[in-house]
Amino acid sequence: MKKLYLAWLICLMAFQVSAQQRWVTGVVADTNGVPVVGATVTVKGGTNGAITNSDGSFRIEASDSDILVFKYLGYDEQEIQVGPRTRIEIELRESAHQLDDVVVTGYQTISKERATGSFDIIDKAQLEKPSGSIASRLIGSAAGLVGTQDAYGNPVFEIRGRSSLSTSATEPLLVVDGFAIEGGFESINPNDVESVTVLKDAAAASIWGAKSANGVIVVTTKNARSEGGGKSLGNG
Structure with missing residues (x-):
């Protein structure tokens, strides 16, 4: 009877140890060993997460029993059980997953099904049209995105139906690789652009707040992986 009790006690202690939460660190890279910036790491079925x-x-x-889920736009999702490790290094492989299936908000990447409000994803063919600027390629590319020219012949945009908090500013907020920038599209090399998403109403306000009163144009460049910093989600 005593041996049975001791065995039960050892099993109980082992279960408690495995159930204890601890900090796990690691690195996410691609198949070339290049760090993947902005990949999400979440506990499957839980609320903890990190970027x-x-x-x-x-x-x-x-x-120990938790399963970590690694995700990044354009790469295959991977899952790995933590086990006794305190450090995990993982390699993400590029996938054939198309940008047409996701919405890039400038803060996170979500599926079309989960996106709220009104948005438009600019067609890839439109972005690849011959032009000296990305702004020129966007003219006529999305419903409600009205493109005109200023006194100097530069394209300026307005998202129809949006009301500005300021009587002088009507242009949408421009976000490049997760950062809101001032000025226009002049500093963006059109050949570096990977995707463009136009966010309207709730889709913009829920993420960028009052400064998105005129909507948001989100630009993601091809070298976005090598820039930016980390953000944390949930309790992670």
Whole structure:
């Protein structure tokens, strides 16, 4: 009877140890060893999460039995059980997943099904049209995105139906690789652009707040992986 009790006690202690949460660190890279910036790392079925920083590093709270889910736009999703490890290095492989299936908000990447409000994803063929600027390629590319020219012949945009908090500013907020920028599209090399998403009403306000009163144009460049910093989600 005593041996049975001891065996039960050992099993109970082992279960408690495996269930204890601890900090797990690691690095996410691509198949070439380049750090993947902005990849999401979440605990499957839980609320803890993190986003990789400029070194591809992450830090998340998890237990032995937890399964970590690694996601990044254009790469295959991967899952791995934590086990006894305190550090995990993972390699993400590029996938054939198309940008047409997702909405890039400038803060996160979500599926079309989960996106709220009104948005338009600019067609890839439109972005690849011959032109000296990305702004010229956007003219006539989305419903409600009205393109005109200023006194200097530069394209300026207005999202029809949006009301500005300021009587002088009607242009939408421009976000490039997760950062709101001032000025126009002049600093963006059109050949570097990977995707463009136009966010309207709730889709813009829920993420960018009052400064998105005129909508948001989100530009993601092809080298976005090598820039930016980390953000944390949930409790991670």
